[in-house]
Amino acid sequence: MSSILQDDQVFDNEVPFCKVYSKESKKILEDRFLSNRISYFVQWQDQNWLQRLLAGKREQLICTIKINLADVDRATELVEGIEGIRLKDYGRRPIGKKIETNITSSDNN
Numbered sequence: 001m002s003s004i005l006q007d008d009q010v011f012d013n014e015v016p017f018c019k020v021y022s023k024e025s026k027k028i029l030e031d032r033f034l035s036n037r038i039s040y041f042v043q044w045q046d047q048n049w050l051q052r053l054l055a056g057k058r059e060q061l062i063c064t065i066k067i068n069l070a071d072v073d074r075a076t077e078l079v080e081g082i083e084g085i086r087l088k089d090y091g092r093r094p095i096g097k098k099i100e101t102n103i104t105s106s107d108n109n
Contacts, residue, residue: 007088008043012037013068013069013070014066014069015067015068015069016064016065016088017064017067018064018065018082018085018086018087018088019062019064019085019086020060020061020063020085021084021085021086022061024084025083025085026061027086028082029065029079029082029085030077031081032078033067036074037096038067038071038074038078039043039067039068040065040066040067040074041065041067042064043091044063044064045062045064053104065085072090096104100101
């Protein structure tokens with residue numbers, strides 16, 4: 001009898017993708033993720049009494065959005081232009097973004 005699980009299968013590829021700082025930004029982000037079939041998890045950050053005191057009447061929402069590592073490039077393109085979101089840098093460049101380099105070669109013959 002063989003198992004359906006293989007040694008090279010990994011199921012937990014969830015990574016922190018960004019921090020969200022406003023309700024409006026969170027709603028826009030969730031709508032874009034849902035319409036593009038990107039699953040996510042919201043991890044709420046508890047604020048201590050000093051943070052709540054300094055926030056005053058304005059309610060500042062702070063949460064971390066976690067997504068699957070395979071969706072990071074696509075999600076990065078989707079959040080472009082949304083204010084109140086800080087992305088975590090994974091050292092990848094988004095798909096469709098071209099990095100221009102100025103390389104000059106000099107031949108000293």
